[in-house]
Amino acid sequence: MKNLFILLLSLFASLSAFAKVSIEDCVKKATANYPLINKYYLLENTKNIDLAEINKSWLPRIGIFGQITGQNEVPAFPNSLNAMLDQMGQSLKGMSKVQYKIGVDVSQNIWDGGNSKSQRELARARDAVNQSALDVEMYSIRQRVESLFFAILLTEEQIAQNEITYRLLMKNLETLRSKISNGVAMQSDADMIEAQALTVSQGLVQAHSAVDGYRRVLELFIGESLTGESLLMPSDDVLLNDGNFRPELQLYANRLAANEAEKKFSETALMPKIGLFAQAYYGYPGFDYFKSMRERSLSFNILAGIKVSWNIDAFYTRKDKAVRASVNELDINADKELFLFNNKVMVTSQRENIKGLRDMIKEDARIIELRANVRRAAESQLENGVIDATALLTKISDENSAQLSAKLHEIQLVKEIYNLKYITNQ
Numbered sequence: 001m002k003n004l005f006i007l008l009l010s011l012f013a014s015l016s017a018f019a020k021v022s023i024e025d026c027v028k029k030a031t032a033n034y035p036l037i038n039k040y041y042l043l044e045n046t047k048n049i050d051l052a053e054i055n056k057s058w059l060p061r062i063g064i065f066g067q068i069t070g071q072n073e074v075p076a077f078p079n080s081l082n083a084m085l086d087q088m089g090q091s092l093k094g095m096s097k098v099q100y101k102i103g104v105d106v107s108q109n110i111w112d113g114g115n116s117k118s119q120r121e122l123a124r125a126r127d128a129v130n131q132s133a134l135d136v137e138m139y140s141i142r143q144r145v146e147s148l149f150f151a152i153l154l155t156e157e158q159i160a161q162n163e164i165t166y167r168l169l170m171k172n173l174e175t176l177r178s179k180i181s182n183g184v185a186m187q188s189d190a191d192m193i194e195a196q197a198l199t200v201s202q203g204l205v206q207a208h209s210a211v212d213g214y215r216r217v218l219e220l221f222i223g224e225s226l227t228g229e230s231l232l233m234p235s236d237d238v239l240l241n242d243g244n245f246r247p248e249l250q251l252y253a254n255r256l257a258a259n260e261a262e263k264k265f266s267e268t269a270l271m272p273k274i275g276l277f278a279q280a281y282y283g284y285p286g287f288d289y290f291k292s293m294r295e296r297s298l299s300f301n302i303l304a305g306i307k308v309s310w311n312i313d314a315f316y317t318r319k320d321k322a323v324r325a326s327v328n329e330l331d332i333n334a335d336k337e338l339f340l341f342n343n344k345v346m347v348t349s350q351r352e353n354i355k356g357l358r359d360m361i362k363e364d365a366r367i368i369e370l371r372a373n374v375r376r377a378a379e380s381q382l383e384n385g386v387i388d389a390t391a392l393l394t395k396i397s398d399e400n401s402a403q404l405s406a407k408l409h410e411i412q413l414v415k416e417i418y419n420l421k422y423i424t425n426q
Contacts, residue, residue, distance in 0.1 A: 020232035023149045023418070026222050030145045031138060033223035039134055047127035054119045058109055065281075066102040073097075075289055095285060096296050103281025103301075110306075113271025122265045125258035132251035139247050141221070143422050148218045150415040152231055155211040157407045162204050165400040169197040172379065172392065179383070189382075189389035196393055236414045238421070244343060245425040252336040256329060263325040269314035278304040343423060350420040357413040364406035371399040 031037065074095035082092070173193045179185035215226050279302070285292030286299035378395040420426075 020230050021226065022232045023146060023234050026149055026218065027142050027145050029222040029224065030141050033221065034138065034141055036134070036138060040131070043127060043130050043134065047123060050123040050127075051120055054116055054123065057112070057116050061105075061107045063105040064103075065105065068098070068100040071097045071099065075293070077293065092293055093296060095289065095293050099284055101281040101283025103279060103283070106278045106280075107307075108276045109273070110276060111274040113268050113273055115265075115268040115271070115273075118261070118265040118268045122258070122261040125254065125261040128254040129251065129258050132247060132254045135247040136251055139425070145218065145221055146415075146418050146422065148214055148221070149231060150411060150418070152211055152214045152218065153233060153411050154408060154415075155207055155214065156231075157411060158404060159204060159207045159211065161400060161404040161407060162200050162207065164403070165396065166197055166200045166204065168396060168400075169193055169200065172382070172396075173197060175379075175383065176389065184385065192389045192393065196396075233411070234414050234418065236410070236417055238417050240417075240420060240424070240426055243424065243426070244340075244347075246339075246343065246423075247425065248339055249336070252332055252339070255332045259325055259328045259332065263322070266314075266318075266321045266325075269311070270318065272308055272310035275307050275309075276304070277307050278302065346423050347420065350416060350423060353416045354413065354420065357409055357416060361406070361409050361413065364402070364409055368399070368402045368406055371395075371402040375399045 074097050076094050077092060173190060176185050176190040176193060180187055180190055219226050280300070282298060282300050284296060284298050286301045287303070288299070291299070375392075375395040375398070378392045382389065382392050
């Protein structure tokens with residue numbers, strides 16, 4: 001049982017060792033980890049607050065008031081009527097010049113000419129613009145992460161090829177040292193090989209330092225450690241169509257929609273508004289002035305009705321606002337056309353780069369084979385004393401360059417494909 005447990009543990013360990021980090025995982029994690037993503041939540045909350053405020057415009061408006069006034073003139077009976085009443089033994093105090101009341105005003109919209117509906121549509125349209133602008137900003141993270149990912153792959157491939165070259169140089173150095181001890185080779189040849197090996201070793205140190213730096217930056221983006229993790233080389237077998245799905249296009253569409261919503265909202269200012277209103281108060285005088293002239297007592301009073309209002313000021317600026325909306329639409333469309341033109345140029349250039357790299361890769365295998373044959377022949381010639389170490393170093397360098405170029409072409413091809421995917425958002 002114990003042996004079985006150890007076997008299973010070893011199996012899981014080996015599986016985890018083979019697990020590699022993909023470029024898609026890095027982009028997804030970096031997007032989720034980027035601090036700007038919190039702004040989506042803030043934009044959603046702002047939109048909800050704006051919509052709630054607009055909806056509350058349909059709630060009754062209630063105002064409480066209290067007042068005391070003094071007047072120099074008040075309604076009064078004609079002098080002839082006062083004389084007649086005096087003859088009848090009736091004495092009226094008349095309306096008091098000091099008046100006071102406490103009450104409440106209530107108003108309720110019935111129809112606002114489509115104002116609140118247009119406000120809601122405008123709030124949603126502006127939120128869509130803000131969301132799309134944030135999408136565009138977040139989209140740039142993908143390119144930065146992919147650039148780091150391929151920089152790591154390229155540098156690690158350089159390290160792998162230079163390690164092969166270093167081992168090859170050390171192998172030939174041991175051969176030369178053996179020949180020197182037998183008196184059939186010169187020390188200068190061995191020194192030349194050793195110097196080249198040390199140069200390659202220095203390059204390896206610099207490359208390791210560079211790849212460590214790239215990894216640390218990528219770790220900051222994804223919010224996870226990559227220690228002990230290897231990156232998965234993406235496949236170049238990717239199907240790309242002619243579509244363009246960049247977030248900028250959605251931003252332009254949302255800007256046009258917001259401009260249209262703005263135009264509709266301005267048109268609602270031309271419409272009349274209809275509402276109910278009521279006022280109730282307790283005080284002096286009341287609505288019954290004759291009673292208030294006879295008795296200076298407090299009374300309860302209420303007034304209610306329907307109010308129609310129409311502000312014609314909007315007609316003065318209607319034409320200017322329509323022209324401004326048309327200019328904004330032309331400006332947005334101009335920005336969109338410019339973006340599409342530049343994007344098309346980049347797509348065309350990128351496809352040519354991919355085609356050129358595929359053509360070069362077809363010849364890389366043959367070049368490596370030929371360089372290896374020449375190097376092996378040079379090693380044989382060096383052993384037989386036909387050539388010196390300088391000629392061998394040239395052949396080793398040529399083979400290393402051919403192998404490195406082939407690997408770099410493969411990585412560059414995938415990198416260019418992913419650049420094309422980024423340009424078209426596929």
